Amino acid sequence: MEIHDHINYWLKSAEHDLHTAELLFKNEHFDWCLFLGHLTIEKVLKAFYVRDNQNQVPPFTHNLAMIAERTRLELSLEQQALLLELNQFNLQSRYPDYKFEFYKKCTLPFAATYFTKIKGMYQWLLQEI
Numbered sequence: 001m002e003i004h005d006h007i008n009y010w011l012k013s014a015e016h017d018l019h020t021a022e023l024l025f026k027n028e029h030f031d032w033c034l035f036l037g038h039l040t041i042e043k044v045l046k047a048f049y050v051r052d053n054q055n056q057v058p059p060f061t062h063n064l065a066m067i068a069e070r071t072r073l074e075l076s077l078e079q080q081a082l083l084l085e086l087n088q089f090n091l092q093s094r095y096p097d098y099k100f101e102f103y104k105k106c107t108l109p110f111a112a113t114y115f116t117k118i119k120g121m122y123q124w125l126l127q128e129i
Contacts (some may be wrong), residue, residue, distance in 0.1 A: 010043045014039075018037070031103045038087070038118075041083070044122060049067055049071055052072045065087065085114075
């Protein structure tokens with residue numbers, strides 16, 4: 001796959017996931033909205049990985065900070081901290097032991113705060129690529 005196509009694959013997939021996250025937010029499925037928000041950022045970071053690593057397949061990880069470290073992105077300390085916070089949404093949404101606890105945490109204010117941060121990070125990343 002050509003590098004341009006590979007990058008576009010990740011970006012299009014991220015765009016789709018963000019759109020789905022918006023629908024989940026509107027329908028008050030806040031836990032899954034934040035899970036897909038994490039996935040959105042993960043996919044954009046994987047586009048950067050492809051760009052910055054000679055079209056290599058991104059690593060099979062969901063750790064946003066780890067993926068970002070393997071790119072040439074220059075993240076602020078605040079952005080790095082956000083990636084670490086968003087990592088929790090992947091684990092806590094996927095696994096039943098954590099899921100119910102995470103579900104209870106996902107109130108409208110909690111989800112709105114983080115979903116706004118996710119969308120802000122997404123827009124910034126798109127500008128950088």
